[in-house]
Amino acid sequence: MSTMDRFQQLSEAPTNPQTESARRQFDVADLYQGPATAAAEETAAGVELDEKLRQAYFWITNHAIISPYYDIEYNEAPPPTYRFGDRKVEVTLPSAQSYSSYVLLPLLNLVTRRRCLLVGGPGRGKTAIAIIMGVLSGYSLREIRRSIQHGQPQMTIADLLGNPLPATLVSAGSMDEVKIAWRKWLGMRVKIIDEYNRIPTRTQSALLTVMADNYAEMYDQIFECPAAAWYLTANDEAGGGTYQVIEALRDRIDVVVQALHFNTRFLNELLLRVEEGFHPEEIVPEQIVFSGEELSRMEAAARRVRLPHDLRRRLEFFAGNFEFFEPAARQIEYMTKDTVKLAGVEFSTLAQTETGKDATIDLGRQTLNGLSVRALITSLVFVKAMAWFRGATEVSFEDVRMILPFVLYDKLVQNADAPFFEQEGHAAYRSDRVNWLRMLFDRSCQEFERLNLDKEDALDPLDAQFEAGLEGVDEKEVRHRLTAIERTLYQWSQGRKLYGHMFDDILKLKYYHQRYTNFRRWLQWKK
Numbered sequence: 001m002s003t004m005d006r007f008q009q010l011s012e013a014p015t016n017p018q019t020e021s022a023r024r025q026f027d028v029a030d031l032y033q034g035p036a037t038a039a040a041e042e043t044a045a046g047v048e049l050d051e052k053l054r055q056a057y058f059w060i061t062n063h064a065i066i067s068p069y070y071d072i073e074y075n076e077a078p079p080p081t082y083r084f085g086d087r088k089v090e091v092t093l094p095s096a097q098s099y100s101s102y103v104l105l106p107l108l109n110l111v112t113r114r115r116c117l118l119v120g121g122p123g124r125g126k127t128a129i130a131i132i133m134g135v136l137s138g139y140s141l142r143e144i145r146r147s148i149q150h151g152q153p154q155m156t157i158a159d160l161l162g163n164p165l166p167a168t169l170v171s172a173g174s175m176d177e178v179k180i181a182w183r184k185w186l187g188m189r190v191k192i193i194d195e196y197n198r199i200p201t202r203t204q205s206a207l208l209t210v211m212a213d214n215y216a217e218m219y220d221q222i223f224e225c226p227a228a229a230w231y232l233t234a235n236d237e238a239g240g241g242t243y244q245v246i247e248a249l250r251d252r253i254d255v256v257v258q259a260l261h262f263n264t265r266f267l268n269e270l271l272l273r274v275e276e277g278f279h280p281e282e283i284v285p286e287q288i289v290f291s292g293e294e295l296s297r298m299e300a301a302a303r304r305v306r307l308p309h310d311l312r313r314r315l316e317f318f319a320g321n322f323e324f325f326e327p328a329a330r331q332i333e334y335m336t337k338d339t340v341k342l343a344g345v346e347f348s349t350l351a352q353t354e355t356g357k358d359a360t361i362d363l364g365r366q367t368l369n370g371l372s373v374r375a376l377i378t379s380l381v382f383v384k385a386m387a388w389f390r391g392a393t394e395v396s397f398e399d400v401r402m403i404l405p406f407v408l409y410d411k412l413v414q415n416a417d418a419p420f421f422e423q424e425g426h427a428a429y430r431s432d433r434v435n436w437l438r439m440l441f442d443r444s445c446q447e448f449e450r451l452n453l454d455k456e457d458a459l460d461p462l463d464a465q466f467e468a469g470l471e472g473v474d475e476k477e478v479r480h481r482l483t484a485i486e487r488t489l490y491q492w493s494q495g496r497k498l499y500g501h502m503f504d505d506i507l508k509l510k511y512y513h514q515r516y517t518n519f520r521r522w523l524q525w526k527k
Contacts, residue, residue, distance in 0.1 A: 007063050007278075008285045015054040016097050016391055049290075049298050050391055053107060056136055056288040057389075060103045064132055064280035065125050066266050070098040071434075072402045074390075097390075101434075105257040105406055106133055106231065108385045110190070110290075111298045114378065115211060115230040115252055117196075117410070120259025122235055127194055128281060130231035134190040135284045137229070138291055144192070147185035151198035153242045157206045160199075161186065161216045161223075175220040182223045186216055189228050189292060196232040196249075198242040208249045254378045256409035258434070302388040307380065307395045310454060315379070315400065317453065317501050318444040321363040322412065323370025324503035327353045332506065337369050348417055357497050359419040363440055363447075364500040366420050368413040375411040382407050405437035412437065447501070458488050459505060466512055470519055478520045485513045 061067050073079075074096040082091045109116035110133050118126040127148070134144035149160060162182040172178045185191060191210075193199075199207065210216050211230060216223040232253065273279070290298070327350040328339040340347055347368055359365050386403045387395040416430050429436035448454060465481060489509055492502065 007272075007276075007280070008283055009063075010055045010285055010287055011058040011062075013051050013055065015051060015058060049294060049301065050388055052288060052290070052294075053111065053298065053389060054391075057099070057103055057107055059285065059288060060107075060129070060132060061100055063269075064284075065103055065129055066262070066269050067100040067102045067260060068263055068266065069100040069102065069260050070094055071101050071260075072099040072104060074098050074398055074402070100260070101406060102257055102260045103129070104389070105255055106130070108382055108389060108403075109133075109231070109255060110136065110229045110295070111302050111385050111389070112254075112381050113189075113227045113229045113295070113299055114254040114381065115232065117253045117256045118231060118233045118259055119256060120235070124259035124261065126233040126259050127192070128279075130190075130192045130194075130233065131281045132284065133229065133231060134188075134192065135281055136289055137190045137295065138289055139188065139190065141281055143188075144190070147188055148192045148194055149185060151193065151195040151242075153198060153200060155199050155203050157203050157218070160203055160206055161210075161218055164219055178219040178221060180218050180221045180223070182216065186210065186223055186225050189226060189295065191228045191230045193230070193232045195234060197234045197245050201243055201246060204243070204246050204249050208246070208252065211249070211252045250410060251372070251374065253410060255382060255406050257406060298388075302385040303381075305384040305387045305393055305395060307384065311395060311397060311400060313453065313457065314397075314445055314448055316504075317448045318441055319371045319376060320504045321440075321444055321500040322367045324364055324498075324500035325350070326498060327351070332503075335503070337367075341369070347415070357499065360423060362499065363443060366415055366418045366436075366440065368415045371408070371411060375408060379404060379407045401438060401441055404441055405434040408437050409433055412440075444501075459508065462488075462509070462512060466515070473519070475520060475523045478516050478523065482513060482516050482520070485509050485516070 073092065073094040075094055076096040079092045079095045081093075083089060084091065106116055106118070106129055118130065120126060131141070131144050131148075134147070135141055139147075149155075160183070162180050165179045165181055168177060168179040193207070196204075196207070206216070210225060214225045214227065216225065323336050323338070325337045325340060326335050328337065329335050337347070340350060351365065382403050383395050383400050386399045387393075390399070392399075414430070414433065414436065420426055421430055429439065462481070462484065489506065492506070
């Protein structure tokens with residue numbers, strides 16, 4: 001086998017033989033398709049495409065980026081563990097197929113067509129992996145390289161989006177008659193912004209419109225952009241650079257991936273590239289290139305993956321820990337960290353007035369904000385994509401645990417002054433944000449189990465009643481449900497402490513109470 005053939009060799013299928021492919025979940029769209037169409041889609045989306053994506057993953061890790069890391073760990077049995085040095089640095093050997101986040105997350109971003117930020121020092125392959133994603137999407141290397149938008153301090157909106165045609169500017173009687181020569185990158189399925197934190201603030205605002213709403217606007221002319229996977233790079237994960245990144249633009253980034261260092265024990269791979277005179281993006285095997293139709297099918301297949309109820313509850317409980325901030329207001333609806341932010345009050349000043357809770361245990365004290373709707377939606381999208389990539393039809397606990405830190409990397413702002421970080425062994429969490437977020441999820445799950453919420457959740461029967469609808473419910477039953485809500489709130493009020501995870505539960509019960517109150521009034525009026 002020649003050197004070039006070796007570099008283009010793909011892993012033999014199946015790449016994950018331990019995973020049993022379950023029958024595809026029912027989809028409403030199946031009602032409008034014939035048996036042959038549904039079966040063909042199941043084969044393509046459920047088996048062929050996830051296998052093809054795994055082959056792409058292994059080709060990139062073994063021959064392109066060379067990322068011999070397994071920071072996204074899965075286990076089927078207790079893994080061997082070793083400890084090194086005075087600090088007893090723990091190293092585990094995963095017992096199931098595990099992955100490098102630096103390669104896997106960009107691939108999942110390709111599937112979900114979201115916005116991925118690659119951060120790390122110069123020369124770590126951030127732009128290279130983004131280019132490979134473009135080649136995997138069916139574009140030629142020449143098209144991808146010419147479409148990259150390189151951030152630089154002089155970049156104007158015209159540089160980013162396009163220019164009005166001079167002849168139409170002279171002859172136009174109105175703005176509608178001005179014709180724009182739009183930049184070709186706007187119409188591509190993969191969009192790459194290199195060093196986005198070097199783009200001037202005004203131009204960032206134009207970029208925000210394209211990223212957030214999939215259209216570009218100049219001189220009242222609109223260019224509708226197709227759904228695309230975005231890849232942005234930055235040398236500074238804090239968003240610094242020539243220009244500070246505007247908050248709204250940072251908020252549109254869905255997942256953040258740190259570029260891992262090059263392991264020098266693989267220097268022979270670089271030597272072969274030098275001697276053979278090629279770059280990995282030039283030799284991507286045709287077998288792992290996806291068409292536009294395949295990309296769409298992959299996204300649809302990932303969305304069909306089921307999220308079990310008990311796992312959703314753990315996610316709800318976890319997310320509920322962070323927004324609540326009791327000193328922020330007098331009325332419970334406004335007791336949020338966002339209230340403090342909008343008022344421009346120093347968070348630490350108000351935090352000192354909070355009493356009755358152990359600040360080293362309260363997870364909410366470790367962050368300066370809660371989770372937005374966008375962050376929660378993105379979390380659901382990526383955990384489903386992770387499960388689909390592994391060949392499953394249902395999200396597992398480990399899928400959530402492994403992927404959540406990369407989605408929330410920029411979404412949960414760390415309160416570095418929290419007492420938790422002053423405890424012995426916790427200082428490293430200030431910089432190791434991935435494992436800090438994973439630790440938060442682990443502790444949240446421990447508290448969830450301690451409270452026995454996985455077996456006895458007071459809201460479960462109330463949720464089931466409400467979701468069944470109000471048709472046929474009489475006034476007596478409404479009074480019974482109102483009493484049940486009031487009884488639950490009374491029991492909770494006997495506790496001494498109010499934690500974040502109770503905040504949304506209390507507000508949901510207040511919501512149910514108001515809905516039933518309104519319905520009872522309507523029933524009385526109807527008599």
